[in-house]
Every structure is written in structure tokens, then in C-alpha cells.
Amino acid sequence: MRLLFIGDIVGRAGRTIVQDKLPNLIERYQLDxxxxxxxxxxxxxxxTESILQDLIDAGADAVTTGNHAWDQRDALVFCERQPAFLRPINYPSGVPGKGANLYHARNGASVLVVNAMGRVYMDPLDCPFNALDKELDACPMGDFADAIIVDFHAEATSEKQAMGYFLDGRVSxxxxxxxxxxxADHRILPHGTxxxxxxxxxxxxxSVLGMDKDEPVQRFLRKISSSRYTPALGEPTLCGLAVDIDDATGLAIATEPLRLGGHLSRHIPSFWEKSAN
Structure with a gap:
């Protein structure tokens, strides 16, 4: 099975390149x-719900979030009727929406997607390790899910790496x-994740994290805000991680980053190119 994860979309520029590039990527490289x-x-x-639908129409099977999940307040409403929308699973009990969901891939396989948020330099949510452990016990790979994708929305690289090893062998x-x-640390961990x-x-x-440069720079210089942050509108780059998995085990057999357009060096996964030729 062929999986693609696309990193944080920022503003119109990010939406535009996804809408322009994703349908062709799905067709050309047979993304599941x-x-x-x-x-x-x-x-x-x-x-917003309309943006969520645009991403689904472009080919997204699931849309994850993080600490900005509720910045558009209508998300608290549409999250209950949009199965593609996920918020971090370790929000307190009673928060609307789901942190995990089981989906059907284009090849008919079942894919569990789990969204979790870290706690180092982030909001003090419930323990993401315990939340993921509980979810994977309820829906283990090989029994209910043919593949499992985890988006760990976190600030500290140490927390992310710890989560990788904690889940190694249990998720795709x-x-x-x-x-x-x-x-630049994409790899397959010792047990196949x-x-x-x-x-x-x-x-x-x-930009500065996708925002027009002027306001962030002057805030660092003067410690005073002069206007709102606004997304940069120049040529965008699509960034993500491509993974091929073994259909028998759900574990990874190949992984490489994807970068298209904009200011970063272009990279198409080599195992995609081989299969397309």
C-alpha cells in the first residue's frame, strides 16, 4: 500500500499547491x-468546513490538526459531521470531534489515522503516549487496521523521537x-515504522513559518506588534512524507520525503519514480 502524508498547509498558497498537485500525484503514482x-x-x-471540503475534493482521505484546531470556531460544530476531520486524541474527555478514525483506502484496505499533540512547550493536554497506547490496544494493526498513520503534532524533537520508538512496530x-x-531524519525504525x-x-x-516576513521580524526586533500575522502569498512548496508498506504486515518497506515547487529543492521519492516508469 502506498501512503502520503502532507505537512501543515499554511494559508491560500498552501491550499493552492495541494489543489493543483495532489490529484495528479494520486493518479500518476497510484497513491492509496x-x-x-x-x-x-x-x-x-x-x-473552515469549506476548506476542509476543498482538501477532500483534491484527494485527502483524512485531515489532521493540532493546537490551532479550534481557531475557526465553527470547527467545534462541523467536526461532528465531518469524519475526515481529526483533532488531537489527547484533548480532555468531552471535547467535540474525534482524535482517531478508521478509513477505507483506495485499494480497499482499512487505515487507522490517529492525531495526537505533544506537551513539551505546548498546551498541557492529557498524556499522548497513554492516549495512543489505549487507541492501538483497541484497534491493533493486523486485526482491525491494515495500516496505521500517526500525526504527532509537537514542538520538541525529543518528544517526537520518543513517540516514534514508543510506537515502533505497532504502526505504519x-x-x-x-x-x-x-x-532530514526520515528513516524506517528498527521494528518497521x-x-x-x-x-x-x-x-x-x-516567509517566517509561512507568515509574511515583516511582522515577525519587527516583533523580534522591537517586542511590539504592529499588525496581525498574515500568510505569505509567494510561490509555495508542497512538503510531505511518502511511505510504501508491506500489505501483509502494515510495516514500512520504503520511505522518502516529497518536496514540490517553491524555494526548497525538489524531491520525488525514488520508489515512486521506479513504479511510474
Missing amino acids: FVVINGENSAGGFGI MVVGTHTHAPT AYMSDAGMTGDYD
Whole structure:
């Protein structure tokens, strides 16, 4: 099975490149399942239902979030009627929406997607390790799910790496989000789980974390805000992590980053190219 995770979409630039590129990627490289982190897709802060639907129409099977999940307040309502929308599973009991859901891939397989949020330099939510452990006990890979994808939305690389090893062998992939900078540590962990500390941002990299440069720079210089943060609108880059898994085990057999367009070096996974030729 072929999986793709696309990192945090920031604003219109990020949405545009996903809508432009994803349908062709799915067709050309026969992608079975696509997850997108969409928590910054609405002007850099949260996600609306119409944007969520645009991402689904472009080919997203699930849309994860993080600490900006509720920045658009209508998300508290539409999360209950949109099965593609996920918020971190370790929010307190009673918070609307789901942190995990079981989906059907294009090849007919069952894919569990779990969204969790770290606690180091982040909001003090419930323990993400305990939350994931409980979810995977209820829906283990091989019994109910043919593949399991975990989006761990966290600030600290140490917490992300610890989560990768904690879940190694129990899930198909653990991919970090939130920092908006792609890391170079993509690999398959010893027990077969694909891992990357951060998938990076899908947006304009001629920016500060996807935001127009002027306001963040002057805030660092003067410690005074002069206007709202606004998303940069230059040429975007699509960033993500591609994973091929063994259909018999659900574990990774190949993983490489995906980078298209914009200011970062282009990279198409080599195992995609081989299968397309």
C-alpha cells in the first residue's frame, strides 16, 4: 500500500499547491491513502468546513490538526459531521470531534489515522503516549487496521523521537508536524515504522513559518506588534512524507520525503519514480 502524508498547509498558497498537485500525484503514482495536516489552512489559523471540503475534493482521505484546531470556531460544530476531520486524541474527555478514525483506502484496505499533540512547550493536554497506547490496544494493526498513520503534532524533537520508538512496530508511520520546517531524519525504525520528526510546511517558504516576513521580524526586533500575522502569498512548496508498506504486515518497506515547487529543492521519492516508469 502506498501512503502520503502532507505537512501543515499554511494559508491560500498552501491550499493552492495541494489543489493543483495532489490529484495528479494520486493518479500518476497510484497513491492509496493521503493524510493532510490542515490546521493552518484558513489564513494561517485553523480550518473552515469549506476548506476542509476543498482538501477532500483534491484527494485527502483524512485531515489532521493540532493546537490551532479550534481557531475557526465553527470547527467545534462541523467536526461532528465531518469524519475526515481529526483533532488531537489527547484533548480532555468531552471535547467535540474525534482524535482517531478508521478509513477505507483506495485499494480497499482499512487505515487507522490517529492525531495526537505533544506537551513539551505546548498546551498541557492529557498524556499522548497513554492516549495512543489505549487507541492501538483497541484497534491493533493486523486485526482491525491494515495500516496505521500517526500525526504527532509537537514542538520538541525529543518528544517526537520518543513517540516514534514508543510506537515502533505497532504502526505504519509516525510523522511529526507543527514546526513548519522539514527535517532530514526520515528513516524506517528498527521494528518497521516509518518516521520523520517533521514533515515540514506546505506553503511559501520565503516567509517566517509561512507568515509574511515583516511582522515577525519587527516583533523580534522591537517586542511590539504592529499588525496581525498574515500568510505569505509567494510561490509555495508542497512538503510531505511518502511511505510504501508491506500489505501483509502494515510495516514500512520504503520511505522518502516529497518536496514540490517553491524555494526548497525538489524531491520525488525514488520508489515512486521506479513504479511510474
